[in-house]
Amino acid sequence: MSSMSTRQLTLGYQRQVIIDALDLQLPAGKISVLIGSNGCGKSTLLKSLARLLKPQQGSVIINGADIQQRSTSAVARELAILPQMPSAPEGVTVRHLVALGRYPYQSWMQQWSKQDEAMVELALQQTGVQSLADRPVDALSGGQRQRVWIAMTLAQDTDIVLLDEPTTYLDLAHQIEVLDLLRELNRQQGKTIIMVLHDLNLACRYADHMVAVHQRTAFAQGKPSEILTEALVKQVFDLNCRIIADPFFGTPLCIPFGREVQQ
Amino acid sequence: MHKSLTLRSGNFSRRIDLGTLARLLLALTFTLLVMLGALSLGKVNLSPITVLQLLWQGGDGSLRFIVEQLRLPRLLLAALVGAALSLSGLILQSIIRNPLASPDLLGITSGASAGAVLYLSFFSLLLGPQFLPLAAMLGAGLAAVAIYLLAWKQGTSPLRLVLIGVGISALLMAVTTFTLVFSPLTTTLSAYVWLTGSVYGANWSEPRALAGCLLVIMPLLVLLARQVRVQQLDNGLAEGIGVRVQWLRAGLLLVSVALAGAAVAWGGAIAFVGLIAPHMAKRLVRPGFAGQAVMATLVGANLVMLADLIGRTLFLPLDLPAGIFVAVLGTPYFLYLLINQPH
Numbered sequence: 001m002s003s004m005s006t007r008q009l010t011l012g013y014q015r016q017v018i019i020d021a022l023d024l025q026l027p028a029g030k031i032s033v034l035i036g037s038n039g040c041g042k043s044t045l046l047k048s049l050a051r052l053l054k055p056q057q058g059s060v061i062i063n064g065a066d067i068q069q070r071s072t073s074a075v076a077r078e079l080a081i082l083p084q085m086p087s088a089p090e091g092v093t094v095r096h097l098v099a100l101g102r103y104p105y106q107s108w109m110q111q112w113s114k115q116d117e118a119m120v121e122l123a124l125q126q127t128g129v130q131s132l133a134d135r136p137v138d139a140l141s142g143g144q145r146q147r148v149w150i151a152m153t154l155a156q157d158t159d160i161v162l163l164d165e166p167t168t169y170l171d172l173a174h175q176i177e178v179l180d181l182l183r184e185l186n187r188q189q190g191k192t193i194i195m196v197l198h199d200l201n202l203a204c205r206y207a208d209h210m211v212a213v214h215q216r217t218a219f220a221q222g223k224p225s226e227i228l229t230e231a232l233v234k235q236v237f238d239l240n241c242r243i244i245a246d247p248f249f250g251t252p253l254c255i256p257f258g259r260e261v262q263q
Numbered sequence: 264m265h266k267s268l269t270l271r272s273g274n275f276s277r278r279i280d281l282g283t284l285a286r287l288l289l290a291l292t293f294t295l296l297v298m299l300g301a302l303s304l305g306k307v308n309l310s311p312i313t314v315l316q317l318l319w320q321g322g323d324g325s326l327r328f329i330v331e332q333l334r335l336p337r338l339l340l341a342a343l344v345g346a347a348l349s350l351s352g353l354i355l356q357s358i359i360r361n362p363l364a365s366p367d368l369l370g371i372t373s374g375a376s377a378g379a380v381l382y383l384s385f386f387s388l389l390l391g392p393q394f395l396p397l398a399a400m401l402g403a404g405l406a407a408v409a410i411y412l413l414a415w416k417q418g419t420s421p422l423r424l425v426l427i428g429v430g431i432s433a434l435l436m437a438v439t440t441f442t443l444v445f446s447p448l449t450t451t452l453s454a455y456v457w458l459t460g461s462v463y464g465a466n467w468s469e470p471r472a473l474a475g476c477l478l479v480i481m482p483l484l485v486l487l488a489r490q491v492r493v494q495q496l497d498n499g500l501a502e503g504i505g506v507r508v509q510w511l512r513a514g515l516l517l518v519s520v521a522l523a524g525a526a527v528a529w530g531g532a533i534a535f536v537g538l539i540a541p542h543m544a545k546r547l548v549r550p551g552f553a554g555q556a557v558m559a560t561l562v563g564a565n566l567v568m569l570a571d572l573i574g575r576t577l578f579l580p581l582d583l584p585a586g587i588f589v590a591v592l593g594t595p596y597f598l599y600l601l602i603n604q605p606h
Contacts, residue, residue: 052502076505083503089495090360091550096492103493104505111489112269112278156504 001190002078002159003028004049008058011041011048018044020216021058026209031186031193033203033224036213037237042196043084043164045213049194050081050162062160076104079160080153084168088137094148095133098123101155123154127181143174150181161185163195167202175199179206204228204251212236228252283554286547290561297565298342301572302334306579332466339470340462341571341585342564344530345540347477349563350556351522352537353544354484354515357491357552359421365538366523369428370406372534373435375527376458378402380439383454384446395457396472396528403524406431411516418498418509424516460533460586462571469529476525484518484556491515491552533567533586535593540566542596566592 004026011019018041026032034042047053049060051067059066067075080101088097101123102116124130127147132140137148146166153161166182167175183206185191197203203210204224211221214236220227233241239256246253266281302314307329309317316322317330352365359369366372382398410431414423439458443451456463493506494515501508523537544559570588 047499050499050503052499071505072502072507073505076503081499081503083497083499086497086500089357089492089550091545092492092495093550096550100493100496101504106489108486108489109274110276112271112276114271116276117269 001029002063002192004079004160004192004194005061006049006058007061009045009048009055009060010057011044011053012056017056017216019048019213022217024211024218024221026192026194026211028192029186029190030208031183031195031206032209032211033207034194034196034211034213035198035200035203035236036219040213040236041216042213046081046162046164046194046196050079051075052081073104076156076158078158079162080156080158081162082149082153082164082166084164086149088145091136091138093134093136094129094140094151095120095124097137097148098129098151098155101152101157104156119157120155123151126154126185127151142170143177146170146174146178147181150178154185158191160192160194163193165196165198167197167199175202182206200228200233200254201246201252204253205246205249224252228254280549280551280554283548283551283558287554287557287561290547290558294342294561294565297568297572298338301338301568302330304572304576305329305334336467336470337462337465337571338568340465340473340529341567343470343473343477344460344462344526344533345536345563345565345567346560347473347522347526347563348530348533348536349540349544349559349566350484351519351526352563353541353556353559354491354519354522355537356541357495358512358515358519359425360495361421361425362542363538364425365535365541366519366527367534367537368432369425370410370432370435371403371520371523372527372532372537373432373439374406375399375403375524376532377435377438377442378405379457379532380442380446380454383450383457384442387450399528400524402435403520403527406435407516407520407524411513419512456584457531458586459584460527460531460589461574461584462530462567463575463582463584473525473529477522480518480521480525483514487511487514487518488552488556530567531584531586533589535589535597536563536566539593539596 006022006024009019009022009024010017034045036042044053048055051060051072054068059068062078099116099120102119105116124133127150129144129147129151132144132148137145140148166178170178179202182193186193207224209221210224210227212219212227212232219236220232228243230241230243233239233254241254241256243252243254268279268281270277270279299311299314303309303311309326314330317327321327348366355364355366355369356362378401379395379399382395387395410424410428411419414427416423443454446454490506490511493501493504494508494511498508540563541559544555544562547562548554548558566589567585570592571585573588574583574585
């Protein structure tokens with residue numbers, strides 16, 4: 001199990017600072033969810049955790065080592081990232097796409113080892129897309145496609161999986177299906193999962209650890225039941241709401257108020 | 264499940280799609296038949312058996328001269344030019360992720376054309392025609408470098424490459440036309456044949472020189488081939504699995520420009536091969552760069568060989584430039600692509 005942390009992490013584009021001197025601890029073997037309003041920098045933060053964005057200052061640390069100091073393929077064997085709404089190469093089949101996850105283990109000589117084959121089959125099986133293996137990815141539905149992308153990150157065989165809004169554009173049933181799959185991977189294989197989610201209620205239900213990103217830093221971090229308060233939602237999202245305990249799961253449930261409800 | 268063959272030995276492993284392999288062998292056989300046919304047909308028609316006898320055992324001096332010195336070098340030049348252009352187009356289409364990308368659209372061909380026409384107008388009397396390929400390659404290279412630098416903005420994006428390529432291409436075509444308008448008629452005529460693309464009058468030195476160029480370029484492509492597929496992923500995903508996307512894209516672009524530049528230098532500005540041959544290849548084999556690349560090479564070679572065969576046999580005693588017939592074969596297909604483009 002791998003833990004991730006950041007030390008004085010400062011991110012930005014040109015002069016604009018998006019994340020300022022952030023110290024973050026993301027627990028090993030848990031599901032961490034980043035929440036925050038649109039444009040607050042949570043996706044930027046996720047990118048830098050996956051070394052896709054170089055910090056202006058500070059560092060991202062996996063198991064004690066700065067990821068910018070290590071070779072990119074060594075990092076690719078420890079963490080996988082699934083960006084938002086990825087697109088597949090034209091005509092590629094499910095099996096071939098999932099096999100691309102094996103890239104960090106391959107070389108010019110070694111392009112299809114026994115281990116590669118076994119990991120790809122396992123990933124197809126775990127995500128339940130075996131029956132689609134020879135179909136072109138462009139022909140699949142949104143929910144199927146998202147499971148295929150998750151299979152590709154599984155083939156990468158990493159301890160840490162980062163996902164940027166993995167439920168975007170999925171209907172509620174498929175959102176739950178994807179989140180259940182991720183929780184299963186976390187519970188059964190001890191994968192550390194770090195993702196950005198927009199739906200606060202689903203975030204509260206699936207997260208072991210939650211980070212609210214606001215004003216260039218982590219406004220709050222901890223268990224959802226400890227940090228998700230009406231005051232936080234008001235501050236971070238500028239939204240009036242009532243928080244109650246989910247009658248079924250017991251996790252915080254946010255009921256947002258519209259204009260017509262006066263506090 | 265698609266049938267595939269897995270080769271593993273020590274540190275070496277590969278997966279080969281059997282369907283693709285079978286189609287490649289079929290295409291290779293077809294190519295050899297086209298070659299035999301092209302060597303047989305012409306002002307003097309020979310039987311394929313005679314041609315084979317001439318090539319293997321020698322024989323009648325004048326017939327042997329026709330086959331070995333007139334037809335064979337011209338045929339090989341046509342094949343190499345077509346193969347290189349097609350491969351260049353396949354690589355570009357994979358980098359740009361747009362089915363309409365080709366060396367013609369991206370300023371590489373027009374760069375070579377401008378280089379060639381400027382050379383024909385200002386330097387060929389002084390230096391002779393032998394440096395024409397060099398001038399064309401220089402033009403292609405300069406155009407490509409200009410496009411790459413102008414498209415650079417914290418890395419390159421495929422869309423910026425296309426837009427700037429189209430712009431530079433238009434500018435270079437203006438330069439070419441302007442130069443032609445102010446040139447003497449003889450220069451204009453030879454430039455015109457060059458711009459259409461022709462392998463007319465090729466002798467052995469030309470396919471040899473082009474083959475030499477290709478031998479230098481190909482090892483780089485063989486090294487990068489495994490990575491063509493992964494750079495087709497979104498930047499974030501590709502970098503996530505450990506690909507250095509910008510370096511890879513620059514390397515592939517270099518290979519593509521070098522292939523097109525070399526082809527155009529010796530074959531003239533043959534249009535459409537770089538656009539349609541890769542598309543035909545992609546429809547003939549399953550996705551996977553290695554298989555598509557070999558198929559694209561064969562399709563491109565056949566296209567130009569057949570175009571040249573039509574040009575020099577159908578309108579006897581005229582010998583028309585191969586470029587015309589590539590365009591005749593290519594335009595309907597190009598329109599079909601435009602109309603049926605999904606996006």
